[in-house]
Amino acid sequence: MFTLTGNAFHSTTISEIRSESCYRMDRRFHAQGKCxxxxxxxxxxGRLFPKFVLPWFGLAQMYYERNEFTEAASYLEKVNKAYPENVEILSLLGDVYGKLGKKDNAVILLRCVVELEPGIVEALIGTTELLHGSPKWKEQIIAIASYVAAEKVMNNTSERVPMEVYANLGVLQQRVGKTADVITCFKKALKQLGDSSSAN
Structure with missing residues (x-):
């Protein structure tokens, strides 16, 4: 395939085909770890045909892997304009915004991911991580709702709910004054801790 793609690149002057050929080659290098x-x-x-935005997503991933989050955000924003409801793009851009300290923007994007696909645990947990330490009551409630939703998704898919989810949820429940829920969460956390200890 690499030879065919290279031949396509070298045998035409049409920028769209050359761009697509480069994209096919870069995906292969990316998959092989040849960054x-x-x-x-x-x-x-991207340079050959700027309207073809998938290479920008690849560049964003490369910058993300190098912890160059400002550059990653720049390319992800371009791709997001073309694909505003793509959960993979929204998730990565939300994560990047979180790393850049743009908490409000990150939360908005991660909540969009959950609206589009409610079963994405990473977006739910990402939201809770961004809002967990907030002193604002409303944000604490959103974090609680996200933890509860993540727990439901994990239970429905028979995935083990990490002890940390229950512990963090308990802390948030305590902040909003839900004592009975605090006790329930900490009991679940202790049970998970005991289960994981006996498994080892």
Missing amino acids: KDAYSYYFNA
């Missing part, structure tokens, strides 16, 4: 080559091809694919 320097992947970066070069992503960049060229």
Whole structure:
């Protein structure tokens, strides 16, 4: 496939085909962990045909892996304009905004992810992590609702709910004055801790 893609790139002057060929090659390099080559091809694919935004997503991933979050955000914002309801893009951009300290923007995007696909635990937990330490009552309630939703998703998929989810949920319940819920959460956390200790 790589040879065919390379031939397509070299045998045409049509920018769309050359861009698509570069994109195919960069995906291969990216999958192989050859980040320097992947970066070069992503960049060229985007340069050859700027309306083709998938290379920008690849570049954003490369910057994310290098902890260059400002650059990652810049490319993700371009891709998000073209695909405003793509949960993968929204999730990554929300995570990047969180790392850049743009908490409000991050929460908005992660909640959009949950509205589009309610079963994405990572978006629910990401929301709780951003709001967990907030002194604002409303944000604490949103964090509680996100933890509860994540717990339900994990229970419905027979996934083990981590002890930390119950412990953090208990702390939040205490902050909003729900004593009975605090006790329930901490009991569940202790049970999970006991279960994981006996499994080891």
